[in-house]
Amino acid sequence: MGVTIKDVAQAANVSVASVSRVLNGHGTVTDRTRAHVLAIMKQLRYTPHIGARSLSTSLTSTVGVLLPDLYGEFFSEMIRGIDGAARRRGLHILVAGLHGGADEAAAVLGSMRGRVDGLLVMSPHVDADLLADSLPERLPVVLLNSGAGGAAYSSISIDNYSAARAMVQHLAGCGHRRIAFLTGPAQNFEAQERLRGYRAALAECLPGVRESVFQGDFSEQSGTAVGKALARKKQRPDALFAANDMMAIGAQIALQGAGLRIPEDIAVAGFDDIPVARYVSPALTTVRVPIAALGAQALQRLTELVAAQAGKGSDAMTDSDNRVAAHTLDAELVVRASSGSIR
Amino acid sequence: MGVTIKDVAQAANVSVASVSRVLNGHGTVTDRTRAHVLAIMKQLRYTPHIGARSLSTSLTSTVGVLLPDLYGEFFSEMIRGIDGAARRRGLHILVAGLHGGADEAAAVLGSMRGRVDGLLVMSPHVDADLLADSLPERLPVVLLNSGAGGAAYSSISIDNYSAARAMVQHLAGCGHRRIAFLTGPAQNFEAQERLRGYRAALAECLPGVRESVFQGDFSEQSGTAVGKALARKKQRPDALFAANDMMAIGAQIALQGAGLRIPEDIAVAGFDDIPVARYVSPALTTVRVPIAALGAQALQRLTELVAAQAGKGSDAMTDSDNRVAAHTLDAELVVRASSGSIR
DNA sequence: TTGTACGCGTTATCAC
């Protein structure tokens, strides 16, 4: 096996304690010995064994990242944001995809003991109960884009409500009156919030106009289905606002396939600003979600929790500390210049 | 802190040794005691502390995944493939992005000691020398999409050469004669292989026709630049084959912007089959890289190496084991049906 | 300032 702290101590003619002190800068060491030890460490290419360290410190300098098996850009952007923030703090990230349902989530949650100092969780299958049940010890947790934590867990999400509201306001401002909403899965927190924003804006900008909500599931396919259904209708909406870009794209292509012009016959708007949104024609008008920033913020929040817990020990503080109000980030309305899907 | 093996032993009125035996199924235990211990473990919601275990077994059941900071779909697909394969084997993955150059790579490499049983590395900045220099102990490594390992390290990649060759053959088969190639960074192994495939097919199918290679850097921007330059030329190629999809898309949009029709005036082909390739119009003809499968295969290979090393100890085998010939996966030519970018 | 010795949670090797 690798070179240990003992080897370094022996080679430097000091005790392991001194080497440890040099390593962590805690105790007091002569500049002379410090330099000597440092030199030996470099020469021997010594790297501390994290597992051993975490045994005595109960710190791993690693955070767990639990993500749903969503495809594509969203996933990678989130990881990039988290990884960047983690690297800046000298942390490592342990990534796991939560494919299955609650049971698998519980298993993964459990297997995190001793591996991580905290958890970043983003999953529709995880709620406060499951967390409380299958979480090892008092592990700090930050929930991402989920309202499931309630008051018990810290959470960070974008302001889905306001963003959706702003989009509908924009559509109304463009002169559209019959604005339909293509919503996501009913249990999905983000979908709920976006729907809420749609309704609020409708009540606000177009009083008396009835809402028109179609059910989707965030997939392109469901967007296609609704697009086709819409194309067949005698009385079509002026505009369709989909709860995410993939559905918007599916709908847009279906509508175009049925001979309708975007945005002349019907305007289309999305949510997320995934890269593809720029390349369909006309380019999609959408809401930009600062995914990477979201991940970075979440990690930031998590490190605070970790520090707080480490500092205060098992004082009574832990509870109120975790109960920090949910924090939200703003999203940005993206209206593409040249050939937009809204006019 | 959490409940330890000691707590379980005490609650079950047995020794820690017995609990450990139940845990790992190694030694011999009465069915009766086994059941009892199991019950207590469940009741106490005990989870083994991995750090401690790895200290005595020097096994972590975790593999490190080092990826370049490439954006988007490629990144996430790769992680998905690896994560799936890892989960099936009960492994965890530690993900790190290699943003900077060689020095940062070395640092990250070093910090993996004690954390992982093996490493999956995909980075243009990592070569055999760096690996040998900054790798802790005899850590098994599998290189992804890189020829940098030489004979010293196991590597898995797609057959860039054959795939590019097949694409050019296809283009020639469609009647194109003046086929230009938009290449990637000169140091990039994959770009080199694709260029080699282009040249081979040219020599093979269109003897006498001079090659026409433009320099790009895998970015959409560089594709745009070449597209614009091409549009201004008096004598244009029949077809443009870009070493990746982003460049192909940039070029296609630029060519269209200059009033040229795709594929009538000039055919465009790409490489990767990123999702956007399906949504640009006309949809891109491209080479599908089985990214997730690639990741899964790499993990598979890595676990074999890990097992081999663990089994044989530090026998003389390790060397020849690692020297397994580089393994390649096939890519698939994707010719989109309706409105393709090639005709 | 420096060194000794113990504990962290687990596994594995012995005796019993």
Next chain:
DNA sequence: GTGATAACGCGTACAA
């Protein structure tokens, strides 16, 4: 079949 107990590598009182 079961129970002490020595590692594993490191941090850290405590003593010197």
